[in-house]
Amino acid sequence: MNIDRINAAHARISGAIRRTPLLSAPLLDEIAGRRVLVKPECLQLTGSFKFRGGMSAVSALPQELRARGVIAFSSGNHAQGxxxxxRRFGVPAVIIMPSDAPQMKIANTRAYGAEVVLYDRGREDRDELGARLSSERGLILIRPFDEPxxxxGQGTCGLEIAEQAAELGIAEAEVLVCCGGGGLTSGIALALEAxxxxxxxxxxxxxxxxxxARSLRSGTRERxxxxxxxxxxxxxxxxxxxxxxxxxxxxxxPGLVVSEDDALRAMALTFAHLKLVAEPGGAVALAAALFHGTELAGDTVICTISGGNVDPQVFARALERGPG
Amino acid sequence: MNIDRINAAHARISGAIRRTPLLSAPLLDEIAGRRVLVKPECLQLTGSFKFRGGMSAVSALPQELRARGVIAFSSGNHAQGxxxxxRRFGVPAVIIMPSDAPQMKIANTRAYGAEVVLYDRGREDRDELGARLSSERGLILIRPFDEPxxxxGQGTCGLEIAEQAAELGIAEAEVLVCCGGGGLTSGIALALEAxxxxxxxxxxxxxxxxxxARSLRSGTRERxxxxxxxxxxxxxxxxxxxxxxxxxxxxxxPGLVVSEDDALRAMALTFAHLKLVAEPGGAVALAAALFHGTELAGDTVICTISGGNVDPQVFARALERGPG
Known part of the structure; x- marks a missing residue:
């Protein structure tokens, strides 16, 4: 993996993805005690950065493989991406989702034309189900993060951050990234390095x-x-x-760790001051910027809002919790 | 009023305002039965387009007048703008707001450093209150819409729409604008004409x-x-x-008219598919695009979301109502 691959992905997908803006709000700066810039990937098509990686992977397939269709496992954002x-390439998609995934994510994945196969997290083996479907139908597996x-594709978000920071004259800053398997974090890190x-x-x-966070401390992959x-x-x-x-x-x-309550408070502040919908997992980076300032260096922090695919009930809970 | 004045406003304020993007969502196109492009002024600083007009008017004042400070009447968005x-010019602002204005609008106006004077809509005369304060303190009145x-300033939103439509190769479309006193609508109309x-x-x-809508039908200003x-x-x-x-x-x-229920449904769809927070008055144009398609011409419609300053309780009501 290197910057050339990110540049190549950018060349393939830049006409299809949205270049999300870099936003700010004076009242968030006051809370954080420093300048806060937000990269709202909730505004990306499908409501999360995952469309970048999905487009990158599907567009990179040789046409004859792509025509067979693709398969993915996902609780929802990779699914939609x-x-x-x-759909953009007119090829079939089968998405294997846990039956307890957020309803909005399941509904939207179907609305984008994919065949959704639900499985029971506790009783069924997801990998076995996927292997069977993919070999029966010859589908190509698109992994959610461990796939160059x-x-x-996620690294294209880092290219945009680098450009937008330069436009604002920002040469030094920490860039906080909501992190699951590390696809977005590693992609952004590579783009910023270059x-x-x-x-x-x-x-x-x-x-x-x-x-x-623990893996970065120990230097080895922790579970x-x-x-x-x-x-x-x-x-x-x-x-x-x-x-x-x-x-x-x-x-x-070093990694940062925030509580679920911090994430809910950050969602409420995103609602109040940025007029954006963040999902809990998409709000952790902003939560760190706002409530963990002592762990940060510098007078400017950039943070991703990685997605906004949240069920109304959960969002209502964040509004009820409020920012205080 | 003409395009030169809009261009001049743009030159004065373009470094201070946000150029909002033009967004879309495949699932909204399906509901509308045509391509829907959204101009999200809820992403403007202060959460509504009113910051454009506020910056334009304050920046146009001669420095010695501006230094005396400004005064405005507003239920909230003009107040914040x-x-x-x-604050950007370091001059005082007094804002006269009805005591039943949305709490978020009152709180944010104060947070931007203005002195908020609340009045009782039923019992107090707003204009008298404003005249007294402005003459006592020599403040300059910034009218919410009937002010060149x-x-x-609002017309700069139209300049952006014209540019963004051209970038997408769109030469013909209806542009739906959430309309109160007509500042945004007339500003956009002038920019589009040119x-x-x-x-x-x-x-x-x-x-x-x-x-x-009735005034446009009769050709005279109706109440x-x-x-x-x-x-x-x-x-x-x-x-x-x-x-x-x-x-x-x-x-x-011709003007379009939507129900409050349509506005709530449009807010729920904005939440689901655009990940944006629209306030009810800011959602009426999208509501028309989605639910009044038979009154529209062409295969593309552009609509403003004029603001997102909504109290959590009202937003929760839209989520509960849902899009259906």
Whole structure:
């Protein structure tokens, strides 16, 4: 993995993806005590950065393979990203989703034209189900993060951050990234290394699912103790990826860990001051910027809002919780 | 009023305002039965387009007048726009707001550093209060829409729409604008006349407050029957402006009228598919695009989301109502 692959992904997908803006709000700066710039990937098509990786991977397939169709496992954001990417190329997509995934994610994945196969997390073996479907139908598996073309696609978000920071005259800043398997974090880290070496990526995770933060401390891939669900469903992966971890280990600053309550408060502040819908897992980086300022360096922090695919009930809970 | 004044406003304020993107979502196109492009002014600083007009008017004042400070009447969006504009120039702002304005709007106006003076809609005379404060302190009144520099500032939104439509190769479309006093609608209409003559502005209002639609039909300024409050507080004005109406009458297509329920449904769809927070008055144009398609011409419609300053309780009501 290197910058050339990210540049190549950018050349393939830049006409299809949205270049998300870099936003700010004076009242968030006051809360954080420094300048806060937000990269709202909730405004990306399909409501999360995952469309970048989905488009990158599907567009990189040789045409004869792509025509067979694609398959993916996902609790929802990768599902929608791959589903819309497949639709853009007019090829079938089968998405295997846990039956307890957020309803909006299941409904939207179907609305993008994918065949959704639900499985019971507790009783069925997802990998076996996927292997059977993919061999029966000859579908190509698009992994959610441990896949070079997916990492390259997510890296296009880092290219944009590098450009937008330069436009604002920002040469040094920490870049907080909502982190599950590390596809977005490692992609952004690689892009920043090449294009904005004064910007440093730092992964942010929810309490109890801090596998990446612990892995960066120990230098080896650690696993989460729990695999139970949590509010931040989008970023609950058992451990950092085989491909993503070495990149993060080489390039990232220490991981940050926030509580679910911090994520809800950040969602309420995103509603109030940015007029954006963040999902819990997509709000952890902003939560770190706002509520963990003592762990940050510099007078400017850039943070991703990685997605906004949240069920209304959960969003209402964040509004009720409020920012205080 | 003409395009030169809008261009001049753009030159003064373009470094301070946000150039909002033009967004879309495949699933909204399906609902509307045509391509829907959204201009999300909820992403403007202060959460509504009013910051454009506020910056334009405050920046146009001669320095010695500006230094005395400014005063504005507003239920909330103009309040915030003028408050932040005054802060950017380091001059005082006094904002007269009804005591039943949305709490978020009052709180944010104060947070931008303005002195908020609340009055009782039923018992106090707003104009008298404003005249007294302004003469006592020598403050300069910034009118919410019937003020050339405010119209010129709102017109910069139209300049952006013209440019963004051209980038997408769109030469003909209807441009739906959430309409209160007509500052945004007339500003956009003037900008489109000069820069994108195939694009036509059409005002959208809530049922019961369709003064502009009726005025466009009769050719003379009509008044709303009710002045009671409503869900769409941002766009409830008694009648179109003296300056704005002749512009709208010359340039706009027929007005559209949607129900409050349509506005709530559009808010729920904005949440689901655009990941944006729209306030009820800011959602009426999208509501017209989605639910009043038979009243529209062409295969593409562009609509403003004029603001997102909504209290959590009202937003929760839209989520509960849902899009169906």
């Amino acid at each position: 791959v589903a819309l990417a497949a 073309e997916v990492i390259a 294009k904005a070496p004064g910007l440093r990526a730092r992964p942010v995770e929810p309490e109890g699912y801090d596998d990446t 989460n103790r729990s695999e139970a669900g949590g509010l931040c469903d989008a970023i609950l992966t058992p451990s950092p990826g085989q491909l993503t971890f070495p990149i993060m280990n080489r390039l990232c600053g | 003028v408050a932040l504009a005054a 520099e405010v119209i010129a 820069k994108a003559p195939g694009l036509r502005a059409r005002p959208v209002e809530p049922e019961g407050y369709d003064d502009t 709303n029957r009710s002045e009671a409050g409503g869900l769409c507080d941002a766009i409830l004005t008694p009648s179109p402006g003296q300056l704005t109406f002749p512009i709208m009458n010359r340039l706009c297509g």
